[in-house]
Amino acid sequence: MFNKFKIILILFFLNVFNFSYAAEKIAYIDIDFLLNESIAGKLITNKLEMQYKSDIKKFKTTENKLIDEEKKLVAQKNILSPDEYNKKIIKFKEKVKIFNEDKNNSMKILNQIKNKSTSILIKNINPIIEEYAIQNSIDIILPKNAILIAKSDLEITNEILKLLNEKIKEIKIE
Numbered sequence: 001m002f003n004k005f006k007i008i009l010i011l012f013f014l015n016v017f018n019f020s021y022a023a024e025k026i027a028y029i030d031i032d033f034l035l036n037e038s039i040a041g042k043l044i045t046n047k048l049e050m051q052y053k054s055d056i057k058k059f060k061t062t063e064n065k066l067i068d069e070e071k072k073l074v075a076q077k078n079i080l081s082p083d084e085y086n087k088k089i090i091k092f093k094e095k096v097k098i099f100n101e102d103k104n105n106s107m108k109i110l111n112q113i114k115n116k117s118t119s120i121l122i123k124n125i126n127p128i129i130e131e132y133a134i135q136n137s138i139d140i141i142l143p144k145n146a147i148l149i150a151k152s153d154l155e156i157t158n159e160i161l162k163l164l165n166e167k168i169k170e171i172k173i174e
Contacts, residue, residue: 024139028147030157034125035118038161040168044117047173048110055106062099069095117173124171128163132156 035041073088080088133141136156144155 025137026140026142027133027136027138027154027156028142028144028150029129029155029160030144031122031125032145033157034161034164035121038121038164038168040121040124040164040171043170044114044121044173048114048117051113052110055110059099059103059106066092066096066099113173117171121168121171124168125160125164128167129160132160132163 036045069092073085073092076088077085129141132138138156141156144157
């Protein structure tokens with residue numbers, strides 16, 4: 001009985017010591033940094049900003065025209081008959097409604113393009129990360145935003161950024 005207890009105790013300690021030495025190699029990566037600082041990520045951002053600025057300029061021009069039209073309508077209130085004035089107000093409100101719908105649709109389209117292009121870039125980043133993990137025998141790679149405290153030498157963001165910039169220069173935006 002005592003020998004069985006000794007054997008179980010020895011096996012227990014051997015297992016505990018084996019687990020303590022079986023450390024996995026862990027690293028972490030800042031995905032947002034890769035999306036914002038990679039060549040492809042910067043191109044996506046620049047194209048979206050150019051489209052946004054173009055849309056804003058177009059909508060600002062249309063908005064100014066609508067403001068001028070509204071001022072003209074207000075100035076004509078006492079000149080026009082109530083029926084004619086109400087008809088013009090209804091037409092004007094319809095123009096404003098169409099303008100707001102166009103503006104909202106434009107913003108939705110920009111967000112969809114941003115989400116789609118970001119998704120494509122992430123899909124292209126994943127194989128690079130996998131390849132890096134295999135080459136460097138890394139068992140686990142965590143996102144930086146999921147880590148509270150870690151050694152800075154465990155971060156592999158800059159290495160992945162170099163590989164990403166070498167392999168992916170541009171993501172096509174529709």
